[in-house]
Amino acid sequence: MRCIIVEDQQPAQRILKKYIADIGSLTLVGTFGDAMQAMDFLQNESVDLMFLDINLPKLSGISFLKSLSKRPQVIMTTAYSEYALDGYELDVVDYLLKPFSFERFVKAVGKVRRHTELSGETENQSKKEHFIKIGYEHIRIAFDDIIYLAADGDYCEVCLADKKHLSSEPMKKWLELLNQDDFYRIHKSYVVNIHKIIKLSGNQVHLQDDAVLPIGRTYREEFMERFLK
Incomplete structure (x- = not known):
């Protein structure tokens, strides 16, 4: 300093x-x-x-x-x-x-x-958006528009209602950017926007874009306590 x-x-x-x-x-x-x-x-x-x-x-x-x-x-x-x-x-x-x-x-x-x-x-x-690089362009992603994130090796797939973007930043970086009150990790490969959840069925989460994602055993108990509180 x-x-x-x-x-x-x-x-x-x-x-x-x-x-x-x-x-x-x-x-x-x-x-x-x-x-x-x-x-x-x-x-x-x-x-x-x-x-x-x-x-x-x-x-x-x-x-x-x-x-x-x-x-x-x-x-x-x-x-x-x-x-x-x-x-x-x-x-x-x-x-x-x-x-x-x-x-x-x-x-x-x-x-x-x-x-x-x-x-x-x-x-x-307090950040509400983030730019990700797609080819030679930088695309603005509003956090409120994100339905879920999917880890893809060292990359992260950012899934919106109308499209998906592959970000060169890993899941760890996205977790640092996102407000933990709005986004939650349900599986080692998935982070969901809790405001986009339609229902829980067994060990699965149903989201607004018709996506159905698994809830990992490691994350299930804590996620259920938080979501249902």
């Missing part, structure tokens, strides 16, 4: 630089003594994480954060615990009270990683 330090005290800067250097996943791309310098940098550079002191000259860390239309993830640092509420109201990931240990620093960075992962999952789940 690309990170910056916004801190006016040299001793605090040195500690943060040392801690950052000790974590391989962090890359320090800038250190700034006031918010105005950091603001200029952020206008032209992409940053994943900012270590931000609250008590800064010219413009406080709180005011600086409020002024940003697009914020990186933020870990606030300060010697004054009374500012913690202000920080959390601005949706900062964590709050480090000076002086803080390396262990506490690692814990804060871990929160950033988890927050990033959750944000990525939410973004995938």
Whole structure:
């Protein structure tokens, strides 16, 4: 993760630089003594994480954060615990009270990683469509139009009401893209849109396009509990 330090005290800067250097996943791309310098940098550079002191000259860390239309993830640092509420109201990931240990620093960075992962999952789940490559063309597939997916080796057949498309992306990739509230795996080879199910008959699922798919033994109990709840 690309990170910056916004801190006016040299001793605090040195500690943060040392801690950052000790974590391989962090890359320090800038250190700034006031918010105005950091603001200029952020206008032209992409940053994943900012270590931000609250008590800064010219413009406080709180005011600086409020002024940003697009914020990186933020870990606030300060010697004054009374500012913690202000920080959390601005949706900062964590709050480090000076002086803080390396262990506490690692814990804060871990929160950033988890927050990033959750944000990525939410973004995938909020997607409503996906482009797949067919020959020299890219075809837009609306997730709501998908009736079921069928694994075909390293490929995946995307089955709609009026046609089928062979996607070069495997089933695993499609499962990452699709909202798990709408799509469910019923067999090692099949994922169905639960809103397209007409009925269940024995160990088979009947879908809107007259497709009839088997329910795998491994998936049956969990699927039935979910579908019939």
